[in-house]
Amino acid sequence: MLVETSLETETPQVLPVSVAAVIVNYGTAELVVQCLDSLQETRNECDHLQVYVVDNASSDNSVEEIQAAISERGWSEWVELMCAPSNGGFAFGNNVGIRRALAGDDPSMGAVWLLNSDTIVRRGALESLLQALETHPQAGIVGSRLEDRDGTSQRSAFRFQTIGREWARGLNLGLWFKLFPGAEVAPVQVDQEYETDWLAGASMLIRREVIDDTGLLDEGYFLYYEEVDYCLRAARQDWRTVYVPTSRVVHLVGQSSGVTSRDADHRRLPKYWYESRARFFTQNYGKMSRILADISWLTGHLLYRGRCLLQRKSITFPRCLVRDFVRFNFWWPSRVG
Incomplete structure (x- = not known):
């Protein structure tokens, strides 16, 4: 699969422009x-936007x-609140909303938009995401340029x-990335549309046909790696994933989970982060590849x-990172089945 490939413009195909957006909530009502307030003007960018808020x-x-x-606020016409029976995780919550969208009575529903609550x-x-789907028929998943409130790109x-x-990720050496740029x-x-391997799931539009071909998100992931896994599964069905920088979405990093927030560098990563990583490697590459990846990192x-010690660099790592990595990957059976 080509990575970071600029896409040539193709003749647009006629695409239904009714969109179902899914927002999963867990204790983040505000x-x-x-997010819903910001979507009010967005409703004018397609024929119909139906939003499903799933409380986990x-x-x-x-x-x-x-x-x-x-x-x-009079949103009941286009927003439906759904209550999941339990907190089965992020993929589980999204699937509740996706199933509801697919079961709806709108035959023109052509895409599902996954949005983080933050x-x-x-x-x-x-509109930019829909235009990308229309312009590139081979694109099955398109994603936004995520940014800070001040417009700084993420x-x-x-x-x-x-x-x-x-x-390379574990080594974190700039010279290595210069010698092997594909290792990062x-x-x-870059500030243009291009094909990539996977996109952050905070704002990801999925063509309905991709869901028909690939299925729903893997609910074996409680949180994290579910979008990586989904993009890989879609790629194996010959669908491409495209980054669309003209689609701009503010992402209040980690406020919905607290794990990846910028003030959380020293927090301990939860067990489900290690489980999700282990599941991704085992499901997609096999157990031996996961072990080799663990050893490599x-x-x-x-x-x-x-x-860092030799250069006397002051680097903050998540608490117990090495101990937890060894414990959950080598000593503790992870939920990868």
Whole structure:
């Protein structure tokens, strides 16, 4: 599969422009309402936008707060709040919304838009994604340029993780990436549409035919790696994934989970992060490849730590990173089945 390939413009195909958006909530009612508020103008960018908010059995008053906002602001015509029976994870919650969208009575529903609760949609974001699907019939998944509130770009387009890239990711050596530019999982983005391996799932539009071919998200992932896995599965069905920088979405990094937020560098990564990573490698490359990837990352990372000590660099790592990585990957059976 080609990575970061600029796409030539093709003759647009006629595509249904009714879109179903899915937003999963777990204790982030205020963020959900903020996201819905940003979608009001977006409704004009397609024939019909139906939003499904799925509450993943929040333990707070999220359901009441979101329902009150929908009623008070007159959003009931285009927003439906659904309550999942349990918190089965991010993929599980999205699938609840996707199933509802596919079972709807709108035959022109042509795409499903997965949105994080911690996003604010800029004007024209959906229109740009739909235009990309129309212009590139081979594109099955298209994603937005994620950015900070001030417009600073975030890394949104990535390469698939492999054994070699896990070594490079652990080593974190600039010279290595200069010598082997394809080794970087998160390369520098360019300001044009291009094909990539996978996209951050905070704003990802999926063509309906891709869901027909590929199926739903893998609910074996509680949180993280579900979008990586889905893009790889779609690629194996000959669908391409395209980064669309003209589609701009503010991403309040990690506020929906707290794991990847920028003030959380020293927090301990949860067990489900390691489980999701292990599942991705085992499901897609096999158990031996996962073990080799684990060894590659761990060896590279230990060398990186040694270099930091020699150079007296002050680097903050997640707490217990090495201990947890060894424990959950080598000593503790991960949920990868």
